[in-house]
Amino acid sequence: MDHNNSSRKPLKVHLVTSTDSNEFTHLTQALTRTSLVGLDAEWKPIRTPQDSFPTVSLLQIACRLNDRRGSDSDESGDSVVFLLDLYSIPLPSIWVLLRDVFVSPDILKLGFRFKQDLVYLSSTFCAQGCDPGFDWVEPFLDITSVYNHLQHGRNIPKQNKSLATICGELLGFSLSKELQCSDWSRRPLTEEQITYAAMDAHCLLKIFNVLQEKVSEEGIPCHNTNELSNLDANLGLKEILREHDMSTKILRTKFSEALDIVRASTYSDVSQMIAPTGELVSKSSSRDTLPMDESLLKIVKKYGEKILLKESDKKPKASKRKGKRQSSINGICKEKPLENVYEWEGPPPWDLSIGGDGCPKFLCDVMVEGLAKHLRCVGVDAAIPYSKKPEPRDLIGQANREKRVLLTRDAKLLRHEYLIKDQLYRVKSLLKNEQLLEVIETFELNISEDQLMSRCTKCNGRFIQKPLSTEEAVEAAKGFQRIPNCLFDKNLEFWQCMDCRQLYWEGTQYHNAVQKFIDVCKLSD
Incomplete structure (x- = not known):
């Protein structure tokens, strides 16, 4: 399905409800063609303190697609959003795939305060036998950090602005959060919920583009390899292997094997390296992914972060409040x-x-x-x-x-x-x-059909009782509002707000709105 976003190009959105579906195949293919994903999750709101974490019902993955060498795909450079319905998909069947994405050195993950989402995701998967869930995400970049880097630089105290506010300031459009607390456990999801969820993840890519453009304009150099960063262990292994005369492909393979050893050593129990299906799996991704380009590597080396969950993070905090x-x-x-x-x-x-x-x-x-x-x-x-x-x-x-x-x-x-x-x-x-x-x-x-569209939606003012002719409307709109030329030969009646002077006319949009509220208010019953 296609959903419009703030850009002219429609956003591709795929609702994934089964691992046997075309949408899931498209997801696995997209993950081999991306070096940048935006992550978000939705769950049913909990009104009172609980002894367990909420169950995540939807995971959003927004991918910025790269072009493979020799490919003439017309989707090159496009963004696509996958909504994984965790209520419909058997979680053991996607655990390895998601874990590999979360730790893949080839994919920069974006999120907005994603640590809480990761905690809830890990708990949700553990409840379905996918122990130990998810322990870390790396390389990672929080959108809040992106905003602070763009506004002030790294030495200024961070500002805790909402995602909607950041979108408004950096992208120039408002991100509605009206459905944030809707019941995400109900099925089927509404069209509004699907659009909301897709935009929540897609906007992360759009915000990151602003940072990437700034880095490109300023020509920020990569860190010296002797400097420490949030990817210390990974970069150190790369430098050790780089001392040998190896091709890039061999280097990546050797680095992946070495990284396996480091990651595997963090587990004290060999059973933790076995998938829920009983299958022994590698700790690194076996997917044929593309390496990051130079511009992404610069950003990862300069701003890259890591989310690492401790055991204490995976346990719900008991409420200390005995009463109000x-x-x-x-x-x-x-x-x-x-x-x-x-x-x-x-x-x-x-x-x-x-x-x-x-x-x-x-x-x-x-x-x-x-x-x-x-x-x-x-x-x-x-x-x-x-x-x-x-x-x-x-x-x-x-x-x-x-x-x-x-x-x-x-x-x-x-x-x-x-x-x-x-x-x-x-x-x-x-x-x-x-x-x-x-x-x-x-x-x-008491709502009647005569009342519909009788107030100014912009300022709440009442309309002038007598309708205006086209000539009167043109005169009233001078220096204030432009009337489309296509309306001049339609013999329409115009109405003007007595407070803000905004002009309205009974066009297609008006009639659609009237019919909408006739249906909503059941005025035709």
Whole structure:
């Protein structure tokens, strides 16, 4: 299947559900043609402390494909993402393949805080008899390190920015994290989940490209072979073998054999070198991989890292909290009990019986901004915070002044003692369509087809009641908005927002949106 990304070229995405499938064959072939992969994993969120790690249900592998010598493949230089459905594939059948990828010196692995993912992956595979799971990933490069290298250099303290923020700053597009906490254990996966998972891995390659271009422009030299790096052992073996007069192919073979000895020595039990199928396997990859090119080697030598799991990493940390922490001043508790604030208890602030105007109004915080646009599309007044990073007190104040119900998924907001009763509702659903239905049902909103697309999705303003002709719209748009020439001969009606002056017209996009919300809100039933 093809999914569009931020570039013009569609991203190739393959969902792998069986080792007998064409997708799995494509995966094994791609892994012989790549020197760079982005790794990510998804699992069902756990709301309370557990005695075991979550079970990983999806592993994403984004590959940047190289061209083999003599190959005229039209996929040369392309990126492709494989989504391994770990609920469908027998894990012992792919354990060796993944372990070889994780430790292959020919493949640079990219990740975003991937150590936790590796811990969960190792636990998931161990539970299926794939002992000892996965112990290390090398060579590795964390995207957070890439960002810090690009922004400040290595001597500046690291900044813990989100992947979405890094994408916005380096790539210029927003990476939605709305589905991060969706139920990844449910099958089949939705189209939205597949797209989200693929982009999470693919963006790692895009961010790395920025670093690689900078390294190329600056002409950063390789480290002197006497300097130590995160690949000390590997580079040392290479230098020892390089003293002999060998061809590159023989050198790689000898290095691989020597590396086997080093890696095998880290295991105290010979049985740990046996695959779950009972088959004795080599500790190095037997795949016919391509060596890294010079530009990648430079980056590995300068910035390369390693993830190495200790035994303590593989054991869940027992929660030390005996109960909810509470602080008090003069005996007054500063934390409110949460049991009673998850369900809405009216009346809402717009209710006529308490002096409201009868018009439902909401304030959606940053965690449900997508819900705000959906509410506007069905004609409901839905504002967003004044600032991008508002303090809880500011959110509460804005909701109170404008007589709005604050919608959020942030449980921390429920713990503030200054919360005003019947002013906040915690949205339970994760997907925007489901969130919209939840709010409509909870607050008993009356949605009609006439209300659809009656508010500005950009600023929440109302439209000017009288539609504009094409000539009037052209005049209103001067110096502000460009109207496509193809609309001039279609005799369309235009509508303008009274607040931000944005122009809208009843084209294909409009009719598709109307039909979408007719279906979502079941208005045709």
